[in-house]
Amino acid sequence: MLSYESGDSLAHRLDPRAKLAVQVGFAIAAFAHTTPRGLAILTVLAGSVLAAARLSPAAALAEARYALPFLVVGPAIAVLTLGPPWIAPSQAVAPALASYRVLLVLVVSVVYVRTTRVRDSRAAIQRLVPGRPGRFLGVGVALVFRFLPVLVADLSRTRAAMRARLGSERGLVERMEIVTSAGIRRAFGRADQLGVALRARCFAWNPTLPHLRFARRDLPVLGLAAALVGWALV
Secondary structure (H helix, E strand, O other): OOOOOOOOOHHHHOOHHHHHHHHHHHHHHHHHOOOHHHHHHHHHHHHHHHHHHOOOHHHHHHHOOOOHHHHHHHHHHHHEOOOOOOEOHHHHHHHHHHHHHHHHHHHHHHHHHHHOOHHHHHHHHHHHOOHHHHHHHHHHHHHHHHHHHHHHHHHHHHHHHHHHOOHHHOOHHHHHHHHHHHHHHHHHHHHHHHHHHHHHOOOOOOOOOOOOOOOOOHHHHHHHHHHHHHHHHO
C-alpha cells in the first residue's frame, strides 16, 4: 500500500522540501504543457524521478491502480457521440492527454510518499506554511498518510473474507453493499481507536519535529523545480 519504505536511494536522502518543490513544479508544468511534446518531456523526467527512488514503473502504477479506471473512463466516454458516426476517435485525444498528465503527476507523488517519512513531511509543511495553518496542514497530512493505508488494508481483508465465504457468487450490488458497510464500520472503529491513542500519547499540537537542512545534493533538485515553474510560465 502507498506508504513510506526505508531505503538509501538518492530520493530518500533528499530534503522533503526539495521533493515537494519538484512535485509542485512538475504538476504546474504538466497542466501548462498538456501536449504530446510536453508530456513526452515530462515522461522522461518522471522516469528519472523513478530511477532516483529505485522504483520501477510497474510498482508505481500498482500504487496508483485505484485511480487508473477513472483515467481510462474519460477518453472512452469521449469517443462516443450521440449521432453518426457514433464513434469519433479524434474526440478522445484531449481527454487522453489529460488522463496521461494526471498519471504522470500521480507517479511523481508515489515517489514522494514512498521515499519520505511522515514526520519529515509534517516538518516540511509546517516550515513552509507558518503559524497555526501550517500546524493544521501538517497534522492532517500525517494522519492521512498513517490512516489511509490502514483503511485500505481493512477493505482488502473484508473482500478476502467475503471470497472465502463464497461471497463472490453474490450479485455485484450485494457485494458492494457488504464491502461498503463493513468499510464504514471499520473506519468509524479505527477513528475511535485513533482518538484514544492520541489522548493516551498526549498528542501535541506543536511537537518537536525533525531538524531539516538543505544539503548540496538538494541544490540541483531546487533548480529543477524552479526550471519547471519557469517552463510553465513561458
